[in-house]
Amino acid sequence: MSDLTTLTIAEARAKLDAGEISSVELTQAFVDEIDKADALNAFITKTPEKALEMAAQSDQRRAKGEAAGKLEGIPVGIKDLFCTEGTLTTAGSHILDGFVPDYDSTVTTNMWRDGAVMLGKLNLDEFAMGSSNETSYYGPVVNPWQRKGSNAKLVPGGSSGGSATSVRANLCMAATATDTGGSIRQPGAFTGTVGLKPTYGRCSRWGIVAFASSLDQAGPITKTVEDAAIMLGSMAGHDVKDTTSVDVPVPDYEAVLTGDIRGLKVGIPKEYRVDGMPSEIEDLWAKGIEWLKSAGAEIVDVSLPHTKYALPTYYIVAPAEASSNLARYDGVRYGLRVEGDDIIDMYEKTRAEGFGEEVKRRILIGTYVLSAGYYDAYYLKAQKVRTLIARDFTQAFETVDVMLTPSTPSPAFGIGERMDDPLAMYLNDIFTVSLNMAGLPGISVPAGISQEGTPLGLQLIGKAFDEATLLRTGQIIEQAAGDLPTPASWWKEMS
Amino acid sequence: MSVDLATVRHIAHLARISISDEDAKNMEGDLNSILEWVEQLSEVDTDGVEPMTSVVHMEMKKRDDVVSDGGYAEKIVHNAPAYEETFFMVPKVIE
Amino acid sequence: MSLIQxxxxxxxxxxGLEVHAQISSQSKLFSGSSTEFGAQANSQVSMVDAAMPGMLPVINKYCVEQAVKTGLGLKAEINLYSxxxxxxxxxxxxxQGYQISQFKHPIVGEGIVYLDMKDGETIEVGIERLHMEQDAGKSMHDQHPSMSFVDLNRSGVALMEIVxxxxxxxxxxxxxxxTKLRTILRYLGTCDGNMEQGSLRADVNVSVRRxxxxxxxxxxxxNVNSIRFIGQAIEFEARRQVDIIEEGGEIVQQTRLFDPKSGTTRAMRSKEEAHDYRYFPDPDLLPLEIEQSMVDELAANLPELPDGKKARFIEEYGLNPYDAGVLIMDKASSDFFEDVAKGRDAxxxxxxxxxxxxxxINKAGLDVASSPISADQLGALIDLIKDGTISGKIAKQVFEIIWEEGGDPAEIVESRGLKQVTDTGAIEAAVDAVIAGNPEKVEEVKAKPNMLGWFVGQVMKATQGKANPQAVNQLLRQRLGLD
Structure with missing residues (x-):
């Protein structure tokens, strides 16, 4: 019954509820698929025994009538940035070698509470720093999609590349992911999956390996908008262990998917029409505008004047926070240690060997912009610009309910194509990063196929804590885009 | 503003990352192109603008003063590369 | 002004001093693990304190209140935003690879501490600021030939740095x-001031100039951890600096360690390189905003502080400033005094x-709390002196008896026959006997009236100290014709 793996969460839940399938059957189907997909390198750690055990427990709960959770019996993948009790957690880095946490992140705890089953830990850019999933110590993740007539390997986007690839390749029903500058939405767009980055503070950051504390936010990558609503409903919630998590009620996201967006005011930020934007991206955007218009939405031109400064601002703020957040990886309490002549030598050797190039680059940039004499010129300046970026959104959201933009400036590119030029790589996040600066929610919904035959996504940006409108509007785009193709499962032949 | 090789070495030391001559040279180029690129922020007029302190506007919640954690020394040290009894062990530090 | 030659x-x-005072809280500043002293290594450590990946700080409300309270005790401005x-x-x-502290916006601003010096002078020492921060763990260097041992039990304990x-x-x-700062903290109850256990330590900044x-x-x-060492460290360091300058050298700004064994200071090797701490606001926490009403409430409930108590002791009990100053330095002592003095001759x-x-108590190495004599007992003893039941001299004897054996002073005096003899007849008999027995002295005293003391002594000896000294004096003068 290998077609079980193509089900959405909503479909599988219905079959589980109806007793047509068991969680163990469902889970076994995924375990089998995962074993055939090593060529994608989506998993860092597979946990089939644990998965089947959790599935059996779910089936038992269901048999006793105790099953109540939104994700009861649903097999999911966990980005390896989320700490999981008793299971290796690496953040895609050599420096966390052998680290087995004695705790689960709040988000995964919420999901286990709701009955989810863990299939394993998903590959990612090292410490979530990257836009192509090529910086992982465990090697690059491969996009299930290939260009028409080519078997060149493409990147799945990053940093949640393992999450996006595994969902698209039917290796899990849904996956957790995190988004600091676009790390959920950009891989979502590159793989033809739905990527939802909630409002900062909506999901607890407790137990998620930190990259940039003021920007990091957990969210789901799923096959459909409905599944994203189901996942977010489980992942979200106030957490007393995270001071920055917000104490507001979590709506019933499944109930907001009414299909009705009549009268909704949709903003089109003109600054997203960047020079040299490929015409297919522009065409897709225009199509999206038409879809929403014909569903009854009102289209309004808006301006976000500081948009072009969001990326450079991000590349000061995020590395600064990262340089400090990653200071704890020092070879003393966990992970890798490379012996040295003295303590300083031990630190320097451990961190030199334990961190990859991109992580080092960002730590050094971050260290520099915070150092004596440069703080005001870089960090303080960036935080001021950040205030202006957030103010742009506040003003624009006085006249609109949601904004529509492309998710990425291009479709997925080839592995290795952009690794030599960090700046070119950073530009991948040009459409996604500004809302992280303002803490706002965003969703990337698959909306079309590029001339190369690979997926493209459209992004919706919402008001703070208004994920409901994003989901409702996202589903309109999903429906309008119709049945998009899925990638041929070439990887199975390679295993 | 740009960094020279000595600065790269200095910040690498501040960040406790040993760096080879070759890597330092490459890093010098990378850092300078990134710094040059972020330089465009100087175009933005930020006079009188408050720096962002938090995207969430709310009062910081505080916890009560009760002992609710700890008491598991074994769990604290078991992931360590070197430990004895329940102490972490590091190369000798001279104060 | 005290100068060195x-x-x-x-x-x-x-x-200038930076005093680190541990806030007396049950749990740590940003985690729920215990602050208790002396437990098994790393047993009072949470995942947060050990900086495990993904851990986040949550602030302890009580610690914030204690910092504000301390600020109020230092007559300092309280910053509602820090x-x-x-x-x-x-x-x-x-x-964590960083200490959570307060740099640009501390919770407490400028304040003042008054010092009463022995010579009667009062000195004002300005407080620059008080901020909250986390304590570090402890490294031990003498357990192993090539390794240091690290215990994080103290890691994350709440400190107030008072600059x-x-x-x-x-x-x-x-x-x-x-000493005064410790007294204020103890009065406030915000820090136990225990220097042996490291609850109070000082970084001492010393310079010299013409x-x-x-x-x-x-x-x-x-990290100097006793008041005596602070004095020694300053004396040594100032002399060292003067010697360097006078020999034509220059003082290099550096961090030094005090060695109590030799009484000297030496440069810290681990701090040789210039520091660049790269301070920036902790993005895991929000700004600390407190309500004026919370400050007002703490201010309204502030206990009496040493300076106020000293003024009151002078006013209420008529003490001289020196005695009042000595008494208030220790809260327990001043409370003891008040219990003794209440309604009695101050x-x-x-x-x-x-x-x-x-x-x-000093001789026995005890403190007020562990003293075998209570304020009630001492008060009752004073009552016996005051009403003339016993003389001061006998009282000392009674004091020793209570110290050794306990008991009610009045009963002791009664049962041991220590009551002062005020019966004129008995005193007259003793006086007469002494006069009769020493005719040559009687002659002498007429020329040297200050020999009267000798006669008083003899009479007191004859009555085993129980005679009322005033009555003896009066009678002797009469009989010897000195009036």
Whole structure:
């Protein structure tokens, strides 16, 4: 019954509820698929025994009538940035070698509470720093999609590349992911999956390996908008262990998917029409505008004047926070240690060997912009610009309910194509990063196929804590885009 | 503003990352192109603008003063590369 | 002004202190693990304190209140808006790789501490600021030939760093400052002030200059953990700096360690390189905003503080400033005094408390709380003196009996026949006997009236000290014809 793996969460839940399938059957189907997909390198750690055990427990709960959770019996993948009790957690880095946490992140705890089953830990850019999933110590993740007539390997986007690839390749029903500058939405767009980055503070950051504390936010990558609503409903919630998590009620996201967006005011930020934007991206955007218009939405031109400064601002703020957040990886309490002549030598050797190039680059940039004499010129300046970026959104959201933009400036590119030029790589996040600066929610919904035959996504940006409108509007785009193709499962032949 | 090789070495030391001559040279180029690129922020007029302190506007919640954690020394040290009894062990530090 | 003499003239010492006071809380500043002293290594450590990946700080409300309370006790401005910053540096006992502290916006601003010096002078020491921060863990270097051992039990314990202005000019003043600060903290109950357990430590900044000159380059002596050592460290360090300058050298700004065994300071090797702490606001925390109403409530419930109590002791009990100053330095002592003095002769009470009582507990190595004599017992003893039942001399004897054996002073006096003899007949008999027995002295005293004391002594001896000395005196004068 290998077609079980193509089900959405909503479909599988219905079959589980109806007793047509068991969680163990469902889970076994995924375990089998995962074993055939090593060529994608989506998993860092597979946990089939644990998965089947959790599935059996779910089936038992269901048999006793105790099953109540939104994700009861649903097999999911966990980005390896989320700490999981008793299971290796690496953040895609050599420096966390052998680290087995004695705790689960709040988000995964919420999901286990709701009955989810863990299939394993998903590959990612090292410490979530990257836009192509090529910086992982465990090697690059491969996009299930290939260009028409080519078997060149493409990147799945990053940093949640393992999450996006595994969902698209039917290796899990849904996956957790995190988004600091676009790390959920950009891989979502590159793989033809739905990527939802909630409002900062909506999901607890407790137990998620930190990259940039003021920007990091957990969210789901799923096959459909409905599944994203189901996942977010489980992942979200106030957490007393995270001071920055917000104490507001979590709506019933499944109930907001009414299909009705009549009268909704949709903003089109003109600054997203960047020079040299490929015409297919522009065409897709225009199509999206038409879809929403014909569903009854009102289209309004808006301006976000500081948009072009969001990326450079991000590349000061995020590395600064990262340089400090990653200071704890020092070879003393966990992970890798490379012996040295003295303590300083031990630190320097451990961190030199334990961190990859991109992580080092960002730590050094971050260290520099915070150092004596440069703080005001870089960090303080960036935080001021950040205030202006957030103010742009506040003003624009006085006249609109949601904004529509492309998710990425291009479709997925080839592995290795952009690794030599960090700046070119950073530009991948040009459409996604500004809302992280303002803490706002965003969703990337698959909306079309590029001339190369690979997926493209459209992004919706919402008001703070208004994920409901994003989901409702996202589903309109999903429906309008119709049945998009899925990638041929070439990887199975390679295993 | 740009960094020279000595600065790269200095910040690498501040960040406790040993760096080879070759890597330092490459890093010098990378850092300078990134710094040059972020330089465009100087175009933005930020006079009188408050720096962002938090995207969430709310009062910081505080916890009560009760002992609710700890008491598991074994769990604290078991992931360590070197430990004895329940102490972490590091190369000798001279104060 | 106290100056030190060098070969080339006089030098003035300039001292500023950064005192780290542990907030008396049950749990840590940002985690729920215990602050108790002396447990098994790493047993009072949470995942947050060990800086495990993904861990986040949550602030302890009580600690915030104690910092505000302390600020009020230092007559300082309370900042309703303050910010926690990260101070970044690598050290094995600093698990996060940064210390959460307050840099640009501390919770407490400028305040003042008054010092009463022995010579009666009052000195004002300005407080620059008070901020909250996390303590580090502990590294032990003597357990293994090539390794240091790290225990994080202290990691994350809440500290108040209280920074003085460089207003002190001698080691005596620095000692008086720390003593006074400790007294204030103990009155407030915000820090137990226990220096042996490290609840109170000082970083001492010392520089020297010619009187009236600009400030000299300072050296910081880290983590000095006794008031005596603070004095010794300053004396040594000032002399060291004077010697260097007078020999034509220059003072290098550096961090030094005090070695109690040799009484000297030496440069810290681990701190040789210049620090660049890269402070920035901790993005895991929000700005700390407190309500004026919370400050007002704490202010309204503030206990009486040493300065206020001293003024009241002078006013209410008529004590002189020195005695009042001695009594208030220890809250328990001042409470003891008040219990003794209430409704009694304050002069007598202060003499007994600061004299015999303090003498006895000091000699026995005890403190007020562990003293075998209670305030009630001492008060009752004073009552017996006051109403003439016993003389002061007998009272000392009774005091010793209570100290050794306990008991009610009145009963002891009664049962041991120590009552003062006021019966004129008995005293007359004794006086007459002494006069009769010493005719030559009787002749002498007529020429030298100050020999009267000898006669008093003889009579007291004959009555085993029980005679009322005034009555003896009066009768002798009469009989010897000295009036």
């Amino acid at each position: 060098g070969a080339t003239g006089d030098w003035e010492i300039v001292i 910010v926690f910053d990260r101070k970044n540096y690598f050290y094995p006992d600093l698990p 003085s202005k460089p207003d002190m000019r001698s080691s005596e003043q620095a000692r008086a400052y720390v 009187p009236g000159d600009e400030l000299g380059t300072r050296c910081e002596i880290k 002069r007598l009470a202060v003499n007994w408390v600061t004299g015999d009582f303090f003498g006895a």
